[in-house]
Amino acid sequence: MNNLNSVLVEGNLVRNPEAKALETGSQVCRFSVASNRYYLQDQERQAEVSFFDVEVWNKLAEQCAKSLEKGRGVRVVGRLKQDRWVDNEGKSHSRVKIVGEHVEFKPKLNKTPSGEAPEIPADESIPTF
Numbered sequence: 001m002n003n004l005n006s007v008l009v010e011g012n013l014v015r016n017p018e019a020k021a022l023e024t025g026s027q028v029c030r031f032s033v034a035s036n037r038y039y040l041q042d043q044e045r046q047a048e049v050s051f052f053d054v055e056v057w058n059k060l061a062e063q064c065a066k067s068l069e070k071g072r073g074v075r076v077v078g079r080l081k082q083d084r085w086v087d088n089e090g091k092s093h094s095r096v097k098i099v100g101e102h103v104e105f106k107p108k109l110n111k112t113p114s115g116e117a118p119e120i121p122a123d124e125s126i127p128t129f
Helices: 057-066
Strands: 009-014 018-021 028-042 046-057 072-085 092-105
Touching: 009 046, 018 057, 028 057, 046 057, 046 072, 057 092
Parallel strands: 046 092
Antiparallel strands: 009 028, 009 072, 018 028, 028 046, 072 092
């Protein structure tokens, strides 16, 4: 029996996605998502940003490559996968990524005349820890 391995992350793309077709005919698309967390500490608003690497495959990869761009909001549902490798110098490395199984695209924001995305007001219901 498999153990539970499920993740949901929501945020904005850090850069444009990278897509490619493999020799096997499979499609893969990789992108990074920045997810913001806001909280109050000693009555001061604090911000914490986490960055997540996401990989999607085949039809979902094709759709993500067509529809996503830097700054666009997404909600990704998937699983965590750990890659492990040894470099040429014999040093072990590992990296955890999200393998996306479902991606929701948030609406594109209209840019201001200066080309910048408009500022979105912060949610006032911030939990206190």
